Amino acid sequence: MKKWKVALIGCGSIADNTYLPRIKDIPEADMVAVCDTIPERARDYSEKFAVPAWYTSIDELLEKCDFEILMNTTSIPAHHEINMKALKAGKHLYSQKPVGLTVEEVTEQIEAAEAAGVKYTASPIHMLRDDIRFAKKLIAGGCIGEIMKVHTNVCHGGPEYFQYRTADPTWFHRPGSGALYDMGVHGLTMTTGILGPAKAVGCMAKISEPVRTVRSGSFDGMQIQANQLYDNYIITLDYGDRTMAVVESGFCQKNSRAPQMEIFGTKGTISFVENGSWMPLDIYLDAPERGIRGWLQPMEWDIPASEQNFFQCMVVQDLIHAIEEDRPVGLPPEHARHVVDIMCTIPEAIETCSIVPLHTTF
Ligand SMILES: NC(=O)c1ccc[n+]([C@@H]2O[C@H](COP(=O)([O-])OP(=O)(O)OC[C@H]3O[C@@H](n4cnc5c(N)ncnc54)[C@H](O)[C@@H]3O)[C@@H](O)[C@H]2O)c1
Numbered sequence: 001m002k003k004w005k006v007a008l009i010g011c012g013s014i015a016d017n018t019y020l021p022r023i024k025d026i027p028e029a030d031m032v033a034v035c036d037t038i039p040e041r042a043r044d045y046s047e048k049f050a051v052p053a054w055y056t057s058i059d060e061l062l063e064k065c066d067f068e069i070l071m072n073t074t075s076i077p078a079h080h081e082i083n084m085k086a087l088k089a090g091k092h093l094y095s096q097k098p099v100g101l102t103v104e105e106v107t108e109q110i111e112a113a114e115a116a117g118v119k120y121t122a123s124p125i126h127m128l129r130d131d132i133r134f135a136k137k138l139i140a141g142g143c144i145g146e147i148m149k150v151h152t153n154v155c156h157g158g159p160e161y162f163q164y165r166t167a168d169p170t171w172f173h174r175p176g177s178g179a180l181y182d183m184g185v186h187g188l189t190m191t192t193g194i195l196g197p198a199k200a201v202g203c204m205a206k207i208s209e210p211v212r213t214v215r216s217g218s219f220d221g222m223q224i225q226a227n228q229l230y231d232n233y234i235i236t237l238d239y240g241d242r243t244m245a246v247v248e249s250g251f252c253q254k255n256s257r258a259p260q261m262e263i264f265g266t267k268g269t270i271s272f273v274e275n276g277s278w279m280p281l282d283i284y285l286d287a288p289e290r291g292i293r294g295w296l297q298p299m300e301w302d303i304p305a306s307e308q309n310f311f312q313c314m315v316v317q318d319l320i321h322a323i324e325e326d327r328p329v330g331l332p333p334e335h336a337r338h339v340v341d342i343m344c345t346i347p348e349a350i351e352t353c354s355i356v357p358l359h360t361t362f
Contacts, residue, residue, distance in 0.1 A: 003030040004320050007067040009058060009082060010074030011036035011045040012167045013159075014096065019073060020049040022313040028320045029069075029313075035061045036074075041167070058082045062089045069319065072096055077176035080105045087112035087120065094319055097123040097185045099336050101176060102344055103360060106337035113333070121319045121329035122336035124186050127193040128318060130303060130310045131281055135263065135270050136194065138298065143283070144265030150194055150245040152187035153258040158212055158231070158251035160224060165217040170224050172251075173212065178229035179250040180205075180343050187247035188339045190261050191237060195245060197338050197362055198237040202355040203346045205230035208252040235346065238355055334362035 006029045008015055015034075023031050033053040036042040046054035055061040062085060070086040072079060072095040080100040086093050087109060099122045100106040113120035126132055139147065156162040159182070160169045171177055192198060210227035214220055235247040259282075263270040269284040284295050318330040341360040349356045 001028060002324075004028055004069050004323075005030050005032045005067040006069045006071060006316065007031075007033040007035065007061060007065055008051075008071040008073060009035040009061060010072060010078070010096070011038075011041040012073060012075070013163055013165050015045065015073045016048075016166075017163075018312050019071060020045060020051070022311055023316065025311070026313050026317045026320075029316055032067050033061060033065045038167075058085050062086070062091075068092060069094070069316065071316065075171050075177065076181055077101070077171070080109070083109050084112055087116055087118060090116045090118055092118045092319060092323055093120045094315055095120075095122055097189075097336065098181050098340050098343065099123070099333060100340060101181070103337055103341050106333060106340050110333050110337065119319055119322050119329055120333050121315060121322070121331045122333040123315070123331065124189045125310075125312055125315050125331065126186065126190045127335070128310060128315060128330045130308050131272060132190065132193065134298070134303060135272075135281060137303075138270065138281075138283070139194070139263065139265070143268065144263065144270055144285070145267030146242075147195060147263060147265050148243055149264040150191045150261065151248075151264070152190050152246070152261045153248040153253075153256060154183055154186040154190070154260055155248060155250050155253040155256065156183070157254040158209070158226075160212050160214040160219075160222075161251075161254070163216075165214070165219065168219055168222075169214060173224055173226040173229060173231075175228060179231040179252075180229075180233055180346060183251065184233055184235065184247065184249040184343060184346075185339055187249050187261075188235070188237075188342050189335070191245045191247055192335065192338060192342075192362075194261075194263060195237075195239055195243065197360065198245070198342065198358055199240050200238040200355045200357045201342050201345050201349050202236040202238070203349040204234045205346075205350050206232045208232040208250070212251075230350075233346070235342075236355070237342070332362065338362045 035055040042054040214222045232250040232252040237245040261272040271282040322329040
């Protein structure tokens with residue numbers, strides 16, 4: 001089995017809590033380097049996770065390191081430039097979300113990947129999750145009939161609130177980032193992953209907490225002025241005919257017992273109830289022909305055991321298999337571009353209090 005040389009850029013929270021601890025569980029991946037513009041962070045992560053080399057810029061990484069796949073876990077405003085440099089240098093790429101800030105940027109990245117003949121896969125990871133793949137399979141089989149509505153609620157109390165952080169989280173509240181790009185992207189990806197491309201978008205948004213206080217880690221107690229960007233969004237998506245969706249997103253929920261996603265069909269409901277991991281599905285069926293109406297547990301998951309128990313580093317494994325088998329990646333950047341289209345159209349929907357047409361598809 002070939003071991004693919006993987007480098008990671010962006011030694012922050014998600015690299016620390018999600019990717020670097022688990023990449024060793026991907027047998028096809030060999031972690032060869034980490035990189036961060038803050039040298040101490042790159043050096044510390046290299047030591048902590050026994051990664052042989054560390055660098056302080058994408059240019060230095062590309063110049064000095066022999067690697068094949070880049071994982072980009074930098075802060076949001078850095079994504080496009082790094083992604084472009086990596087793709088143009090002929091590296092296969094997995095980028096954190098959103099992969100760019102405009103439709104044009106994502107198109108540029110897609111074209112750069114095509115020109116270089118490399119594979120490019122784009123976060124968020126939801127459409128590879130076991131539960132969402134299973135729900136899609138149930139829906140395709142007609143389990144809950146025709147889908148009329150999808151409702152997602154993917155929010156938390158703010159990056160300075162809900163996670164332990166050693167890096168300054170101020171950037172999350174500055175233009176070029178914000179609750180829509182950091183959190184809205186989740187519900188929008190899940191919804192469009194289930195229903196496909198939306199036709200139009202509407203939105204209400206507020207600033208719920210203009211001053212925020214960091215609650216843990218190296219910057220505990222620091223106050224952040226968070227009055228430049230909305231942090232509470234209720235987004236509506238129009239699918240024409242009889243179908244629509246609501247996407248609630250933002251940094252305004254300290255916690256919640258709302259399902260992360262509910263899918264409402266003519267014959268029932270699929271509900272994703274969070275229980276700390278990728279969660280089991282609750283299914284409500286209205287089946288009068290069988291005398292049944294009520295909540296049920298789905299059968300054992302009809303996915304081979306070897307493909308179950310998804311964890312985020314499996315995105316890299318999917319990328320490697322896509323390269324080896326020359327097949328499409330599981331998280332196509334065209335889907336990410338449609339979500340960026342929605343996010344870029346939302347300000348117009350807010351300003352004009354109207355439902356604004358979308359122009360991309362996937
Ligand atoms: N933290 C999470 O649980 C989480 C979850 C899902 C997605 N994400 C996404 O992951 C990305 C990173 O989030 P985070 O919470 O880890 O942020 P973070 O602030 O903890 O880490 C970002 C790191 O990137 C580094 N960086 C910034 N610009 C750089 C550049 N040009 N070159 C090299 N390094 C650079 C910073 O120094 C910092 O160490 C974001 O896109 C975020 O939306 C995070």
